Amino acid sequence: MSSAPLHDILDDIEGLAEDEGKVDVKSLLESFQARSFGPVLVLLGILSMSPLGAVPGIPIVLAGMVILWAGQILIGRSHPWTPEFLHSIEISEDQVGKFRDKAEPATEFVDNWVKPRLKWAVGDVSEYLIAALSIALALLMIPLELVPFAVAIPAGALVLLGLALMAKDGILTLISIALGGIVIIGSIVGFL
Template identity: 35%
Template sequence: MSEPTTLTALLQTLESDGEGPQLSLGEVVAVIGERGYGPLVLMLALIAALPTGAVPGVPSVCGISIALVSMQLVFGKRYPWLPARMRRLAIERQHYARVADRITPWTRRLDRLVRPRLHWFTHGLATRVIGLACVALGLCMIPLEVLPFAAAAPATGIAMMGLGLTGKDGFWVLAGLAPAGLGLWFLFKLFG
């Protein structure tokens, strides 16, 4: 995987490098995909965890995308790939820009908390285990969409793990287990 990067830089790259009225998943993959799985999973999870996740269908699309991308991480594929149909899925660029502008002050604060540490949780076999967890959590987001904002719990866990992979920070990978567990609890309560 590539060198650590910041969440704020990723948000700004997506906002400034795009063309057209919509931001597609294909564009997200093209802009940040080659930086590794962490940034891509992080951005997909944030779309589902933030207010954009209240739009019907968004948590399911993000969950399926996260599962597809993370499965590739499990199998050791070097760069993420999405099918053409999924790459065409898009949200309004203007809506993304509003959300990105609103959360940028928070991402700057968060960027100061991310630093390379507990590296054994972000390298080697651990990344495949993280990928497997993200597959399971991404698939959990699909049925949780029926409850308002319930899919935000596993999405937040995935986002924290993605942040850990992005910044090479094992602390964030471990911290992501708490909201991930909450998401699983929601799922079992809903269907158990």
């Protein structure tokens, strides 16, 4: 298990883009399969937190994708299935490079903190709990789309949940589950 999960993902994405001059969603998912659903949740959370998440309709699409993938954890799939029409979405090597340049400081910071620990807090039960929380957070993203950049709050919790899955970090798992619960309860109270 790598002690730098985000850096490894960036390396994989960049390597795929360099090989072909671009990378498509199908290639990304195939490279992530061995590492479970964590990278997908992290990527969807980051996209939701980015300026893309402020574009009308995009948070609903991203929320639907989170529900699709997290739901697959709940039904026991070992790797994500995705609809065929998403496979052809492409990101150019130049776009990947720009994203990496912007993301590198944050990934180094995060990778310095996450590592496999507290194994008792990481397992099937925590994976199912993370999946259920991810679905609840995705459902929150739909009404929060109406408030500019409010989607970033549940999206940030999604990133932490995905990191916990990737790094098998028990401390991060407990923190992300608690934070996800707080965001959900806070949002429900806020809506009432």
